[in-house]
Amino acid sequence: MQFFGGSDISPSPPAPTAPGNNAHMIYVFNRNGVCLLYKEWNRPLHTLNAQQDHKLMFGLLFSLKSLTAKMDPTSAEKGNLGVPQLPGQGCSFHSFRTNTYKLSFMETPSGIKIILVTHPKTGDLRDFLKYIYNLYVEYVVKNPLYTPGTPVSCELFNTALDQYVRSIA
Amino acid sequence: MAAIYNLYIINKSGGLILYKDYGSAGRMDTNDSLRVASLWHSMHAISQQLSPVLGCAGIDLLEADNFDLHCFQSLTGTKFFVVCEPGTLHMENLLKYMYELYADYVLKNPFYEMEMPIRCELFEISLSQAIQKDRVALLGR
Numbered sequence: 001m002q003f004f005g006g007s008d009i010s011p012s013p014p015a016p017t018a019p020g021n022n023a024h025m026i027y028v029f030n031r032n033g034v035c036l037l038y039k040e041w042n043r044p045l046h047t048l049n050a051q052q053d054h055k056l057m058f059g060l061l062f063s064l065k066s067l068t069a070k071m072d073p074t075s076a077e078k079g080n081l082g083v084p085q086l087p088g089q090g091c092s093f094h095s096f097r098t099n100t101y102k103l104s105f106m107e108t109p110s111g112i113k114i115i116l117v118t119h120p121k122t123g124d125l126r127d128f129l130k131y132i133y134n135l136y137v138e139y140v141v142k143n144p145l146y147t148p149g150t151p152v153s154c155e156l157f158n159t160a161l162d163q164y165v166r167s168i169a
Numbered sequence: 170m171a172a173i174y175n176l177y178i179i180n181k182s183g184g185l186i187l188y189k190d191y192g193s194a195g196r197m198d199t200n201d202s203l204r205v206a207s208l209w210h211s212m213h214a215i216s217q218q219l220s221p222v223l224g225c226a227g228i229d230l231l232e233a234d235n236f237d238l239h240c241f242q243s244l245t246g247t248k249f250f251v252v253c254e255p256g257t258l259h260m261e262n263l264l265k266y267m268y269e270l271y272a273d274y275v276l277k278n279p280f281y282e283m284e285m286p287i288r289c290e291l292f293e294i295s296l297s298q299a300i301q302k303d304r305v306a307l308l309g310r
């Protein structure tokens with residue numbers, strides 16, 4: 001996982017290769033489970049209220065990471081299920097697909113989790129998620145008025161993110 | 170050909186009824202495989218809750234760094250899932266074939282108790298044959 005290689009926001013983002021994929025929604029969590037950002041573009045079905053939805057999403061990811069670390073067929077020495085894993089420790093998943101959506105996931109070494117829910121036919125979105133993380137670093141983290149650990153309300157970040165995600169579609 | 174590491178069958182309540190390991194370094198003991206199976210059952214159900222559109226049937230494919238997990242759920246709620254190398258093709262066909270074998274060798278076995286762990290030798294033999302034989306045969310299904 002290359003996080004220390006490209007520290008600048010450009011060069012140009014990877015060209016969208018998957019045609020016709022519409023992003024449904026995006027979540028960004030920090031390491032404590034606080035939802036820093038939730039944005040939806042196309043979500044006809046809301047099963048739960050917002051708070052419960054965020055908690056459920058975070059819980060699902062936590063458990064899936066625990067599951068993949070335990071199920072990893074290439075390593076013999078594993079911890080027990082349910083033990084919180086450090087970012088980067090143990091095998092982690094990067095996406096899962098159902099018949100109605102595809103969820104792409106990326107966790108940074110600092111514990112920031114970026115989740116993008118798209119159409120099921122979408123390709124590998126890891127590079128897109130890295131670019132979104134770069135946007136987050138440039139517009140949010142480097143913003144002196146932003147308090148870490150609170151939901152993001154930076155206008156520029158929202159605009160840039162919106163523009164970028166629409167360009168994937 | 171790309172490798173299959175292990176496979177699981179879980180009943181509609183999430184209980185493990187079959188766990189077969191085909192050469193992974195991380196072979197699990199019984200308790201761990203039971204826990205992992207129940208965990209997968211729950212994750213499968215939760216993923217349906219988080220769908221942005223109606224009609225979600227749960228996770229079909231989970232892609233991780235070192236493996237892929239393909240899952241097939243029958244109409245009765247029995248789940249068949251297989252852990253394989255990343256990028257292995259035609260796992261869906263294998264899972265469907267496994268379901269056919271299950272229907273023939275397990276369900277039609279008069280001594281098999283529903284939802285209990287599978288102890289049918291013929292089933293396990295034909296399963297190993299299916300896993301080991303050339304993928305070309307499965308392509309034709």
